[in-house]
Amino acid sequence: KRFLPPSLVERAAQGELALDLRPEPRMITVLFSDIIGFTQLSNTLRSRRVAELLNEYLTEMTHAIFEHGGTIDKFMGDAILAIFGAPEEISPNEQVNRAITAARQMYRRLDDLNEQWIAQGLITEDNRVQFRCGIHQGTAVVGMFGGSERTDYTAIGPSVNIAARIQESAEPNSILVSAAVADYLHQDAITKFSPLHLKGVDETVLTFSIHVEHT
C-alpha cells in the first residue's frame, strides 16, 4: 500500500484503525500538482539525468504529501494526484488545512531542489523549475478499482478533473483553489482569481489564489 502515508499504514498494522479500501462515495480534497516546463528541461539533459531529476522531485513531493497525511493516487510523469480524506476519515475542514499545508511544503521543497540543481549546473537562475497546484473539495468514488490481477487505489469523479483543470489555470509557482476549499480559509490568506470555464466542467468555477511566501 505504497500510496498511503506510512503513518496510516503503521496505525492500521497496530490495529488502531481498520482500512476499508472498497470503492465508496466520499467527500475528499483533491490536490493536483504539475511542473511547468519539465518537458523542455528534459530535452536539455541526458535521459538518465532526467530520470534522476524526476525521482529527486517526486521523492521530495511524496515526503511533503505523506507528512500531512495525504494519499498519493498516482504520478503522471511530473504531475501528482493526491487525496486528503480517504481512506482515512478526515473532516472537510481538516482536509483543506492538510492539503494547503502540504502544497506549501511541496513548493518550499521545490525551491530547495531548484537551488540544488542550480548549484549542480543543471539549470540556471532564470530557468528554475516552476510549480502549479490546483486544490478542490468534492465528492468522488474512492477505493481500490480493478480485478484480481491488478488493482489501483484511485478517485473517480468530476472533482479530480476540476482539481487538475484548476491547476492548469494557475499562475506559475502558485496554489489555486476552488470556492469549496476557499470557504474554509481566512480571507487574508487568499486572493480572488478569475472565474474559470474549465474543460469538461459545465458550471463556472470560482477560484482563489493562496498566498505563498516567495524566496
Ligand SMILES: C[C@]12CC[C@@H]3c4cc(O)c(O)cc4CC[C@H]3[C@@H]1CC[C@@H]2O
Ligand atoms: C486527472 C486526469 C489525468 C490527468 C489530466 C491532466 C494532466 C495534466 O498534466 C494537466 O496539466 C491537466 C490535466 C487535466 C485533465 C486530467 C485528467 C482528468 C481525468 C484524468 O484521470
Ligand SMILES: [Ca+2]
Ligand atoms: Ca492510484
Ligand SMILES: [Mg+2]
Ligand atoms: Mg500538465
Ligand SMILES: [Mg+2]
Ligand atoms: Mg506535467
